[in-house]
Amino acid sequence: MDPMLTADGRLFTLSARPLKKRRTGGTRQAVALACGVALISIACQEKAIDRPQSAQNVRQEERLLAALRGMEWLIEHAQEMPPGWVYPNLSRLNRLTDSEEHQREIREILEADRRKGQHKAIPEDLTNPALLQQGRIVPILFEVLRRREIGLAWKSEADALHTLIANHEVDLWETTNLRNKPAVLHALASLEIKTAMTEDRLVDELRQKAASETAQNLAGSTRYIYALTHIIFARSHYFKNQVDPEGLEFTIPIFLTALGRHAQNRMGVMEIDMVGEVLASLELLGLKNPRMEVARRRLVAAQNPDGSWGAGNGVTPKRIHPTFNAVAGLINFHSALE
Incomplete structure (x- = not known):
């Protein structure tokens, strides 16, 4: 230090x-x-x-x-914390x-x-296409991934999901919102489930949008910003390694504009969430910029007396998520990562 x-x-x-x-x-x-x-x-x-x-x-x-x-x-x-x-x-x-x-x-x-x-109960019947509606499959994917990561049985469920998605992939992506797509793609890849949609293809779509709209407009889209931050997080394998900025340079002016937009006024739950994720993403990309320090000072000022961030009483998502993201936005990643 x-x-x-x-x-x-x-x-x-x-x-x-x-x-x-x-x-x-x-x-x-x-x-x-x-x-x-x-x-x-x-x-x-x-x-x-x-x-x-x-x-x-x-x-x-x-x-x-x-x-x-x-x-x-x-x-x-x-x-x-909730289940x-x-x-x-x-x-x-x-x-x-x-x-x-x-x-x-x-x-x-x-x-x-x-x-x-x-934890999330996994349905016995994983062949039902209705699981692909309204994002129902997302928590199932994450639960199967959790089981794999902690050494529990997971392969048969992953194989069943692979078959379901292979037969109905269009339905999967039509019902998965933009902000969740990077995390879903990361989970699918970790479970060895191949899809026509790939992370590189999604990045290309996000890059094309950046080329056709101003950074100011895109900085106001929470779905777009969260899609970018979770691309960075996925490429870091969720904070295991730094991220090569090559091919992701288009994100930087959008991220910096988002910091200026969301860290200049009163910071509520959404602003703390977003600013924390953007700061963490820029740090993972290895960027240093004065706007980052200004945003970090704003985050520190928004901390609750008990050490958390967010709003409300109790240990709820409105406090857990902003607290985690604020922590990620304030630390020095170069000393924390492998």
Whole structure:
């Protein structure tokens, strides 16, 4: 982690790794103390005209502390998540931290979820074309993929789905909305289900749309932006690796325009969600841009007092999803990925 300057000009390093005894409130006290030190340092940096780099370091410490608090909120409230939400969120969160304590806790949560968690029931009859209507097949695909990833039986269900989709592929894509298509394509490929529609073909369609419309117009389309972010996420295998920007250059001006559009006013659930995903996508592509830092500061300012993001009470999708995306938008991917 980058060093920060104290009031007397000395360097010190503030670790974003969690401290021991997290459940007893020790971490919250440590984070509060660290935030206080960071704020004092910020005040000092405003007076230090010969150290412009230090203010940037302080801002980085602030956002990494915010990301840490968001991670801990997700971990501490995992058992309160709705059925089916633990595995995708915690397994991906595990890829965003190099903290051994976080990883150990996440493994324990995922093991408990594997043994006694509530998950999508897979219909006995997977030959019914009605499963392709209104997106009904999407959670089924994700459940079969979960079973494969954790070592449970999955092949017979995947083979049945392969046959169903091969016979009715047009119906599948007509009823799958644009924002979900990248995730569905990724799940199909992971389950060895081949389709006429491919990720490259979808990228070509998105690129053609970018060539025919302005970045300003496309930045206002949530479905289009989410399709782009999930193309990036899928190519990273959901935060396992960086993404080669070749062929995806057209996304960058649209992403930057979206940041300016959605991070400039009050940030609700949708804005936090989108800004977090766009920041994570740009980071995965290896881009550095001043607009990203402005958007990150807005994300930090939108964090709830308990460390989460989003709206409402309880552990609901309106808090889980924006919290995960905000964390992904605030961390340094180059140090988290393999």
